[in-house]
Amino acid sequence: MVVRQEVSAWRPQIPGVVEVFHAHFTEHAYPMHVHDVWTLLIVDDGAVRYDLNRREHGTPHDTVSLLPPQVPHNGSSATSEGFRKRVLYLDLTQLDERFIGPAVDDPDMNDPLLRRRVGQLHAALSRRGDELEAESRLALVGERLRSRLRPRLVADAPVAGRGVAQSLRELLDERLLHGVSLDEASKLVHAHPTHLVRAFTAAFGIAPHQYMMARRIDRARRLLLDGRPPAEVAAAAGFYDQSHLTRHFKRLVGITPGRYASRVPSPGRGAVGAKPSATRRDRAPA
Structure with missing residues (x-):
């Protein structure tokens, strides 16, 4: 194949x-x-x-x-x-x-x-x-x-306590670029590190480090679409260096940041790259 x-x-x-x-x-x-x-x-x-x-x-x-x-x-x-x-x-x-x-x-x-x-x-x-x-x-x-x-849609449920999982997610969002260690997070959220990881994973179905990496990759994608070079994007999205960005970007998106960026059209031009054409049903009247 x-x-x-x-x-x-x-x-x-x-x-x-x-x-x-x-x-x-x-x-x-x-x-x-x-x-x-x-x-x-x-x-x-x-x-x-x-x-x-x-x-x-x-x-x-x-x-x-x-x-x-x-x-x-x-x-x-x-x-x-x-x-x-x-x-x-x-x-x-x-x-x-x-x-x-x-x-x-x-x-x-x-x-x-x-x-x-x-x-x-x-x-x-x-x-x-x-x-x-x-x-x-x-x-x-x-x-x-x-x-x-x-x-x-259902009526809004009563607001429950945020819990350590929500507190950690807010902290990860705040520290997206500079990161936060588990030890520091546990002190800020007032929970044992192990409990913190287990509570977050149970609440959101994803480990804290996976959540943060996915958010950073999303940020990198937006910056690449803005035309910024991968080396610059790596620092701006919270990665240690370009190789760090490349490793995680390829794992999640399927191609390297360089190849992804090369498929971004220049300003004023249409999209480029492997773009599936519209099917017959797509061209039908609305």
Whole structure:
């Protein structure tokens, strides 16, 4: 089998869309990680299996998967031939935090209309000069997502105590660039180091060091999309040096920061790289 790692990534000038990411992988497997934004995923070839909130999920034909922010997940091919996917990373202006719970409960939506609209949005985002169309199609996608998730919204539960897990997550977010040792964290949070690690992992389904590394990789991706060189990005995202960034970036994203950056288009140009073309159903009327 030929090993493929084809990636195209860019940030369009469309409010609400943090990143567009197209990829074709045959062997890459994503480790457990988190994002601080929504992950809207469609698979064009093959299938992906993933764990979200300690439950296994998959992407059968015509499924649209919506993975919420701050909820750990992984991912790998469900077939020996690999998978080809298109991903939109959307900020919380498109879906606010109220929808995280419903998305955790049912992230995979078998909805042909939504699938077609997401495909049409990808096609518009891939073309220069079609910003108004892309904004219009994003509005339709957001409307459809909210209509699917809203019936499962429940009344807000009483706010419980934050607990050491939440306190540690806030501390990790504050110290994202400079880091924090477990001993220092335990003193600041007032909990034994072992209890701190166990409580965080039990609460969020991911170890503290995995959480921090995933957040740093997200930051590195944004900086690379801004056109900053990998060596500069390494320091700006909290890594010891470029080799440290490269090792973790390749493990999580599937390619090196240099190759990722080389697929970022120059200002004013359309996206470049291995970009799946729109399918017939993507070109159908909305």
